[in-house]
Amino acid sequence: xxxxxxxxxxxxxxxxxxxxxxxxxxxxxxxxxxxxxxxxxxxxxxxxxxxxxxxxxxxxxxxxxxxxxxxxxxxxxxxxxxxxxxxxxxxxxxxxxxxxxxxxxxxxxxxxxxxxxxxxxxxxxxxxxxxxxxxxxxxxxxxxxxxxxxxxxxxxxxxxxxxxxxxxxxxxxxxxxxxxxxxxxxxxxxxxxxxxxxxxxxxxxxxxxxxxxxxxxxxxxxxxxxxxxxxxxxxxxxxxxxxxxxxxxxxxxxxxxxxxxxxxxxxxxxxxxxxxxxxxxxxxxxxxxxxxxxxxxxxxxxxxxxxxxxxxxxxxxxxxxxxxxxxxxxxxxxxxxx
Amino acid sequence: xxxxxxxxxxxxxxxxxxxxxxxxxxxxxxxxxxxxxxxxxxxxxxxxxxxxxxxxxxxxxxxxxxxxxxxxxxxxxxxxxxxxxxxxxxxxxxxxxxxxxxxxxxxxxxxxxxxxxxxxxxxxxxxxxxxxxxxxxxxxxxxxxxxxxxxxxxxxxxxxxxxxxxxxxxxxxxxxxxxxxxxxxxxxxxxxxxxxxxxxxxxxxxxxxxxxxxxxxxxxxxxxxxxxxxxxxxxxxxxxxxxxxxxxxxxxxxxxxxxxxxxxxxxxxxxxxxxxxxxxxxxxxxxxxxxxxxxxxxxxxxxxxxxxxxxxxxxxxxxxxxxxxxxxxxxxxxxxxxxxxxxxxxxxxxxxxxxxxxxxxxxxxxxxxxxxxxxxxxxxxxxxxxxxxxxxxxxxxxxxxxxxxxxxxxxxxxxxxxxxxxxxxxxxxxxxxxxxxxxxxxxxxxxxxxxxxxxxxxxxxxxxxxxxxxxxxxxxxxxxxxxxxxxxxxxxxxxxxxxxxxxxxxxxxxxxxxxxxxxxxxxxxxxxxxxxxxxxxxxxxxxxxxxxxxxxxxxxxxxxxxxxxxxxxxxxxx
Numbered sequence: 001x002x003x004x005x006x007x008x009x010x011x012x013x014x015x016x017x018x019x020x021x022x023x024x025x026x027x028x029x030x031x032x033x034x035x036x037x038x039x040x041x042x043x044x045x046x047x048x049x050x051x052x053x054x055x056x057x058x059x060x061x062x063x064x065x066x067x068x069x070x071x072x073x074x075x076x077x078x079x080x081x082x083x084x085x086x087x088x089x090x091x092x093x094x095x096x097x098x099x100x101x102x103x104x105x106x107x108x109x110x111x112x113x114x115x116x117x118x119x120x121x122x123x124x125x126x127x128x129x130x131x132x133x134x135x136x137x138x139x140x141x142x143x144x145x146x147x148x149x150x151x152x153x154x155x156x157x158x159x160x161x162x163x164x165x166x167x168x169x170x171x172x173x174x175x176x177x178x179x180x181x182x183x184x185x186x187x188x189x190x191x192x193x194x195x196x197x198x199x200x201x202x203x204x205x206x207x208x209x210x211x212x213x214x215x216x217x218x219x220x221x222x223x224x225x226x227x228x229x230x231x232x233x234x235x236x237x238x239x240x241x242x243x244x245x246x247x248x249x250x251x252x253x254x255x256x257x258x259x260x261x262x263x264x265x266x267x268x269x270x271x272x273x274x275x276x277x278x279x280x281x282x283x284x285x286x287x288x289x290x291x292x293x294x295x296x297x298x299x300x301x302x303x304x305x306x307x308x309x310x311x312x313x314x315x316x317x318x319x320x321x322x323x324x325x326x327x328x329x330x331x332x333x334x335x336x337x338x
Numbered sequence: 339x340x341x342x343x344x345x346x347x348x349x350x351x352x353x354x355x356x357x358x359x360x361x362x363x364x365x366x367x368x369x370x371x372x373x374x375x376x377x378x379x380x381x382x383x384x385x386x387x388x389x390x391x392x393x394x395x396x397x398x399x400x401x402x403x404x405x406x407x408x409x410x411x412x413x414x415x416x417x418x419x420x421x422x423x424x425x426x427x428x429x430x431x432x433x434x435x436x437x438x439x440x441x442x443x444x445x446x447x448x449x450x451x452x453x454x455x456x457x458x459x460x461x462x463x464x465x466x467x468x469x470x471x472x473x474x475x476x477x478x479x480x481x482x483x484x485x486x487x488x489x490x491x492x493x494x495x496x497x498x499x500x501x502x503x504x505x506x507x508x509x510x511x512x513x514x515x516x517x518x519x520x521x522x523x524x525x526x527x528x529x530x531x532x533x534x535x536x537x538x539x540x541x542x543x544x545x546x547x548x549x550x551x552x553x554x555x556x557x558x559x560x561x562x563x564x565x566x567x568x569x570x571x572x573x574x575x576x577x578x579x580x581x582x583x584x585x586x587x588x589x590x591x592x593x594x595x596x597x598x599x600x601x602x603x604x605x606x607x608x609x610x611x612x613x614x615x616x617x618x619x620x621x622x623x624x625x626x627x628x629x630x631x632x633x634x635x636x637x638x639x640x641x642x643x644x645x646x647x648x649x650x651x652x653x654x655x656x657x658x659x660x661x662x663x664x665x666x667x668x669x670x671x672x673x674x675x676x677x678x679x680x681x682x683x684x685x686x687x688x689x690x691x692x693x694x695x696x697x698x699x700x701x702x703x704x705x706x707x708x709x710x711x712x713x714x715x716x717x718x719x720x721x722x723x724x725x726x727x728x729x730x731x732x733x734x735x736x737x738x739x740x741x742x743x744x745x746x747x748x749x750x751x752x753x754x755x756x757x758x759x760x761x762x763x764x765x766x767x768x769x770x771x772x773x774x775x776x777x778x779x780x781x782x783x784x785x786x787x788x789x790x791x792x793x794x795x796x797x798x799x800x801x802x803x804x805x806x807x808x809x810x811x812x813x814x815x816x817x818x819x820x821x822x823x824x825x826x827x828x829x830x831x832x833x834x835x836x837x838x839x840x841x842x843x844x845x846x847x848x849x850x851x852x853x854x855x856x857x858x859x860x861x862x863x864x865x866x867x868x869x870x871x872x873x874x875x876x877x878x879x880x881x882x883x884x885x886x887x888x889x890x891x892x893x894x895x896x897x898x899x900x901x902x903x904x905x906x907x908x909x910x911x912x
């Protein structure tokens with residue numbers, strides 16, 4: 001059941017950890033921007049297709065299946081209660097009283113909501129399945145590596161351009177009210193986007209202090225060992241003639257407390273061991289100047305992948321800007337003769 | 339300064355302890371020296387090691403008098419992390435020192451801390467894995483490795499830090515013979531090739547003595563002997579503190595000089611000194627052993643942990659075994675051969691995929707573990723997993739309560755069981771205050787208090803000094819004499835042979851040998867194939883078997899007697 005890293009060499013596995021974190025972040029924004037259930041469904045299927053390439057389909061389904069009921073409930077709520085005011089009625093669920101209307105818009109958006117939640121969850125799953133936890137931690141840890149100024153400037157300008165495009169797509173009325181020439185207004189927007197890009201980039205690259213990063217890494221490595229240890233302790237108590245799963249509830253609590261002492265001691269002992277081990281290996285030598293064996297590198301694949309994600313985001317916004325964000329809804333309504 | 343490590347009048351008392359752990363230590367270690375530190379449990383060996391890398395006094399707090407200098411650094415004023423770049427430390431239990439999720443990360447951890455550039459880290463990882471023969475293990479998860487591989491991984495991790503001084507605290511204690519040989523070879527090669535200083539703490543004198551320059555014997559926190567190997571060996575034994583390997587003692591008795599360190603060495607020297615003939619040896623120990631009714635019956639069982647049919651790896655394959663009442667069976671084999679898995683079936687902690695286990699006429703598949711536990715006592719490898727109380731008396735009562743023993747009997751049962759393990763004085767002790775050997779005996783006592791008909795003991799002697807090993811085997815032997823059936827998993831084949839009559843050897847989940855342990859000892863090919871280590875005495879006996887000495891002797895007394903007889907036949911002795 002656990003959502004954990006699966007070894008593999010698929011396209012997703014080869015992507016950089018940072019790309020996959022970005023994938024999750026952008027996917028979250030994309031699903032907010034896109035309303036259309038068909039496009040949402042296609043996006044979901046695309047993600048799912050990538051997932052089947054990366055991990056066993058059964059494993060993928062097993063962890064998604066749990067969520068189906070929850071997300072169907074969300075859709076239900078959307079269909080029943082969150083209907084826009086000027087929607088087109090189909091029928092009432094409680095006919096006599098004319099309660100709980102079901103509308104065309106409600107159903108269409110309900111379907112979209114279902115795919116929307118699933119896409120976000122799936123993107124998190126894919127990230128976790130295809131990235132070793134160590135890499136994820138490394139991606140969010142602050143590293144003191146020599147920075148290349150030119151490269152950084154390029155990245156910031158890149159992000160700035162994306163923000164500018166987004167700004168033009170939204171083009172709110174307020175901007176018309178600024179008493180300046182059009183060129184100056186565009187320049188202002190571009191500058192604002194650059195500042196935003198700089199802050200954004202800084203936020204992304206600063207990350208956790210290294211000691212926290214290392215602590216997280218060690219934590220991930222310890223989970224397996226501790227669960228192994230718990231199993232051993234439970235076995236030891238069974239072998240002493242202790243019924244570890246009695247039917248009586250009070251007995252069960254007593255049993256748990258009896259197991260807790262050795263488990264607690266084992267955990268304490270383990271943490272003591274770890275601190276001795278890392279001290280003896282120079283952990284407090286100079287934490288700020290720590291280096292890393294694992295290297296996160298962007299390849300062409302990463303850039304292309306990110307570009308596609310960003311393009312999706314902008315395309316979603318463009319659709320809304322052009323007024324065809326709900327194309328399916330409009331088509332169905334047109335077909336129905338409204 | 340010409341010394342790598344210098345102790346100046348060092349006395350250290352742990353916080354809360356009454357007695358100093360080490361007292362008035364004056365010691366200098368020159369660069370390139372290979373030193374063995376030995377002594378009984380609690381003699382301060384580990385404390386001494388921790389003084390060198392600064393864990394004492396920076397991590398283990400207490401009262402430090404005197405100074406420790408590592409090169410020009412006073413440990414009192416240096417950080418552990420700083421000293422780590424000079425002193426590489428390997429502890430006893432490899433599992434507790436592996437902190438990351440892959441072998442390569444583990445080895446890189448030290449250099450990463452030192453801020454070594456990435457290219458060099460990768461180079462060092464590759465070098466370290468090659469030196470410790472772990473090539474190709476880069477992405478393996480450390481806790482899935484065998485004990486020997488884990489310890490090799492820890493050593494690789496220390497090697498990659500390129501320290502000047504290696505300090506190893508019982509690196510062999512938790513390993514099977516195969517692992518021991520591997521790790522020892524790696525350790526000594528490393529130190530000699532790089533010309534580094536090596537401080538080695540060990541009980542396994544037989545293996546280590548031939549490789550070191552100097553021996554230090556510690557007792558009760560003080561240095562009682564310090565000198566070159568030959569000198570220390572000639573000075574004789576110190577009862578309960580320093581017992582030389584049997585070959586050395588025999589060598590002394592028969593006047594071989596210089597004292598031999600290995601069986602081969604002994605035999606060569608013996609041949610030059612004596613011109614011996616042949617003896618007749620009557621096997622007096624070959625008594626008929628009565629085996630009672632069958633108590634454990636294992637019929638053709640197979641088992642694998644992974645139930646997924648695609649990548650099933652069977653840990654047990656078609657095992658059949660039957661044990662009679664009152665037998666003592668030693669279960670032998672390398673780490674990962676299925677020994678623990680097998681005995682877990684007897685008490686129902688595991689159920690076989692195929693086959694059947696019957697214990698005392700109860701089908702294990704149909705009887706819950708807590709019911710089987712009434713008749714089958716099970717002692718686990720790590721006593722900490724078994725102990726649930728803070729107090730020795732409570733610990734034993736816990737088991738008695740779980741089995742619904744009449745509270746009126748508690749006192750007599752506690753007395754009886756503690757007496758059996760010689761721990762009566764500790765009846766009200768706190769469990770935390772006990773050492774590992776004492777904890778082990780407490781877990782034995784709590785199992786014994788239930789008066790089991792069958793006792794299963796899983797590696798009762800790991801990480802203990804020779805005296806404690808002997809005590810535990812004596813306890814088990816007494817128990818067996820009083821009629822309890824005993825199954826014991828052990829790597830100590832010399833003790834097993836001295837106490838058990840029957841041996842079962844497992845190899846890759848199959849029974850490779852099942853019969854009298856004597857027959858096993860003379861089958862050198864089988865011993866080697868199953869990674870069993872021939873005891874030194876037996877190795878010597880088999881070398882001398884052409885003179886009529888039986889090759890299956892395991893105790894020094896028996897061999898001594900035999901050689902004594904042989905010497906009498908000598909025509910031109912000394």
